[in-house]
Amino acid sequence: xxxxxxxxxxxxxxxxxxxxxxxxxxxxxxxxxxxxxxxxxxxxxxxxxxxxxxxxxxxxxxxxxxxxxxxxxxxxxxxxxxxxxxxxxxxxxxxxxxxxxxxxxxxxxxxxxxxxxxxxxxxxxxxxxxxxxxxxxxxxxxxxxxxxxxxxxxxxxxxxxxxxxxxxxxxxxxxxxxxxxxxxxxxxxxxxxxxxxxxxxxxxxxxxxxxxxxxxxxxxxxxxxxxxxxxxxxxxxxxxxxxxxxxxxxxxxxxxxxxxxxxxxxxxxxxxxxxxxxxxxxxxxxxxxxxxxxxxxxxxxxxxxxxxxxxxxxxxxxxxxxxxxxxxxxxxxxxxxxxxxxxxxxxxxxxxxxxx
Amino acid sequence: xxxxxxxxxxxxxxxxxxxxxxxxxxxxxxxxxxxxxxxxxxxxxxxxxxxxxxxxxxxxxxxxxxxxxxxxxxxxxxxxxxxxxxxxxxxxxxxxxxxxxxxxxxxxxxxxxxxxxxxxxxxxxxxxxxxxxxxxxxxxxxxxxxxxxxxxxxxxxxxxxxxxxxxxxxxxxxxxxxxxxxxxxxxxxxxxxxxxxxxxxxxxxxxxxxxxxxxxxxxxxxxxxxxxxxxxxxxxxxxxxxxxxxxxxxxxxxxxxxxxxxxxxxxxxxxxxxxxxxxxxxxxxxxxxxxxxxxxxxxxxx
Numbered sequence: 241x242x243x244x245x246x247x248x249x250x251x252x253x254x255x256x257x258x259x260x261x262x263x264x265x266x267x268x269x270x271x272x273x274x275x276x277x278x279x280x281x282x283x284x285x286x287x288x289x290x291x292x293x294x295x296x297x298x299x300x301x302x303x304x305x306x307x308x309x310x311x312x313x314x315x316x317x318x319x320x321x322x323x324x325x326x327x328x329x330x331x332x333x334x335x336x337x338x339x340x341x342x343x344x345x346x347x348x349x350x351x352x353x354x355x356x357x358x359x360x361x362x363x364x365x366x367x368x369x370x371x372x373x374x375x376x377x378x379x380x381x382x383x384x385x386x387x388x389x390x391x392x393x394x395x396x397x398x399x400x401x402x403x404x405x406x407x408x409x410x411x412x413x414x415x416x417x418x419x420x421x422x423x424x425x426x427x428x429x430x431x432x433x434x435x436x437x438x439x440x441x442x443x444x445x446x447x448x449x450x451x452x453x454x455x456x457x458x459x460x461x462x463x464x465x466x467x468x469x470x471x472x473x474x475x476x477x478x479x480x481x482x483x484x485x486x487x488x489x490x491x492x493x494x495x496x497x498x499x500x501x502x503x504x505x506x507x508x509x510x511x512x513x514x515x516x517x518x519x520x521x522x523x524x525x526x527x528x529x530x531x532x533x534x535x536x537x538x539x540x541x542x543x544x545x546x547x548x549x550x551x552x553x554x555x556x557x558x559x560x561x562x563x564x565x566x567x568x569x570x571x572x573x574x575x576x577x578x579x580x581x582x583x584x585x586x587x588x589x590x591x592x593x594x595x596x
Numbered sequence: 597x598x599x600x601x602x603x604x605x606x607x608x609x610x611x612x613x614x615x616x617x618x619x620x621x622x623x624x625x626x627x628x629x630x631x632x633x634x635x636x637x638x639x640x641x642x643x644x645x646x647x648x649x650x651x652x653x654x655x656x657x658x659x660x661x662x663x664x665x666x667x668x669x670x671x672x673x674x675x676x677x678x679x680x681x682x683x684x685x686x687x688x689x690x691x692x693x694x695x696x697x698x699x700x701x702x703x704x705x706x707x708x709x710x711x712x713x714x715x716x717x718x719x720x721x722x723x724x725x726x727x728x729x730x731x732x733x734x735x736x737x738x739x740x741x742x743x744x745x746x747x748x749x750x751x752x753x754x755x756x757x758x759x760x761x762x763x764x765x766x767x768x769x770x771x772x773x774x775x776x777x778x779x780x781x782x783x784x785x786x787x788x789x790x791x792x793x794x795x796x797x798x799x800x801x802x803x804x805x806x807x808x809x810x811x812x813x814x815x816x817x818x819x820x821x822x823x824x825x826x827x828x829x830x831x832x833x834x835x836x837x838x839x840x841x842x843x844x845x846x847x848x849x850x851x852x853x854x855x856x857x858x859x860x861x862x863x864x865x866x867x868x869x870x871x872x873x874x875x876x877x878x879x880x881x882x883x884x885x886x887x888x889x890x891x892x893x894x895x896x897x898x
Contacts, residue, residue: 288852288853288855288856289852290846290847290848290852290871291852291853291856292849292852295853319682320682320685320849321849321850321852321853323682323817323819324817324818324819324820324850324853324854325853326817327815327816327817327818327857328853328856328857331856331857331860331861332856332860335860344817347817348680349680349682349711349819507692507696508692509673509691509692509695510673510675510688510691510692510707510709511675511688512685512688512689512692513675513685513686513688513689514685516685516688516689540647540847541647541847541849541852543649543684543685543686543849544685544688544689546645546647546648546686547648547685547686547688547689547690547693548689549645550644550645550693550696550697551689551692551693551696554696567647
């Protein structure tokens with residue numbers, strides 16, 4: 241039987257991950273359909289009630305992929321509940337009567353290259369260690385460049401003169417990157433598009449509103465799960481700073497951890513689990529760099545963030561930073577979120593005008 | 597001598613023998629908070645955000661109750677008890693959470709993080725140091741306390757074995773000890789079942805050395821040390837009891853997934869899932885317990 245691979249969605253990272261899987265296994269990788277209301281409806285129908293939202297989105301993705309003919313499913317793992325997703329999702333899907341192979345990339349507490357190599361070797365017998373490393377480094381650069389371009393765009397997107405010009409640029413960038421043959425051509429494309437990005441006309445006032453975007457990782461990275469919050473913010477002409485991206489989670493976090501620990505000593509003595517302590521650090525960082533407000537997002541029932549929120553509240557209060565908390569679940573009503581966001585925006589503008 | 601406060605919630609129920617015998621050996625006075633009441637929950641709810649789990653609210657209520665009655669409070673911070681495993685992230689954040697909620701309160705240092713080489717022994721020695729005892733003295737006290745804890749575990753095992761031999765209807769109460777032994781959660785079920793003359797077996801009454809072996813049969817990849825025990829005890833007891841009641845507090849993170857695992861892999865054993873929230877009245881629980889007991893008997897025949 242022909243093997244078709246599939247993996248759950250995570251924002252724009254589906255492209256580098258898809259490319260990585262294709263290069264490694266030389267098998268067909270399914271383009272998982274974009275998340276819609278149907279995805280989350282399917283996911284929450286078969287999920288346990290009080291589980292966090294990423295589980296439901298991922299399960300919905302898997303079901304849709306299986307319906308489209310995928311038969312090898314990939315799931316990663318990490319800390320908190322995410323590490324246990326794979327096993328429960330596999331059980332649920334098997335109970336639903338699907339026939340598939342399930343692969344968990346990070347079975348233990350962190351990524352091990354040897355484990356990864358043996359997984360891919362099982363799919364592609366011709367895979368050599370050299371090729372494995374080459375593909376891995378390519379994916380690594382792809383993700384890094386994608387995040388960097390994203391950061392440039394996030395600084396400018398709220399002030400674009402021509403509508404959707406940045407969206408078009410990013411789409412073109414991703415298309416070119418998908419066709420890149422090696423790291424050198426990838427780097428070339430990146431610098432080319434960085435130049436292009438800087439050339440796009442923007443109308444940015446000097447003291448525009450600046451907002452930091454912190455919180456749990458899935459709701460930060462997956463657009464659908466946070467109801468396109470970044471887009472809405474951009475439509476208010478706000479500059480956005482978002483910390484969580486795949487680059488951060490893969491290697492920056494480990495590097496920054498000792499520094500962060502030292503900086504947040506006043507509030508945290510130990511790590512709080514998942515991104516809890518990072519968020520406390522970010523509050524202090526945003527204050528230091530002159531940001532106007534903070535938006536915190538999390539899925540309903542996210543345990544590490546619930547533990548961190550009282551600390552965040554105290555830190556924000558002492559630093560005099562306005563902060564707003566959003567808790568997302570599977571309901572798709574936009575109005576409640578927009579109303580709160582508007583009120584927050586009004587508060588920030590009033591505060592800014594009072595400062596003048 | 598300074599008095600130490602022990603809040604009766606969360607990790608207290610895992611470690612109370614160890615802690616109390618450690619302080620006894622060092623002759624440090626300590627007080628415990630009262631059993632949980634509705635007022636304790638109310639106190640905790642005020643301090644906490646809405647989404648925190650019920651057990652957490654109860655714990656905060658106990659801390660609130662204790663804060664004026666003692667000089668120091670023992671708030672454990674646990675990241676991992678065993679290598680390559682984790683615990684619920686609430687236990688990671690608990691220490692800092694209390695520190696931020698009560699900036700003036702003195703907390704005892706207690707940090708266990710085996711993954712990053714902070715062993716339990718060191719935690720106790722550091723705790724002894726903070727109380728003004730030498731390393732050797734606190735190490736000795738820790739050793740004594742550990743022996744006492746082992747004896748306590750043996751006792752639990754034996755009582756579990758004894759309960760299995762009775763001919764009464766047997767029901768396994770499965771949940772975290774801090775839920776099972778809490779006056780507002782597990783004790784309500786215990787009281788009701790005792791009235792009906794039913795033998796109750798707690799999930800922590802299984803032999804500790806069989807956990808790793810039993811858990812392989814249901815879920816080999818589970819990484820929460822405490823939920824691993826629950827899954828293992830379900831497999832261990834499921835054939836010898838008549839029914840199982842899963843007790844969980846809303847919205848417990850690890851339980852949300854492991855309970856699903858138990859419900860999906862229960863086979864023919866009868867399982868009832870009860871989720872507790874701070875609004876619960878006894879009537880709702882009793883109705884469900886009644887129908888569960890009727891089901892165990894084989895249904896109502898009118």
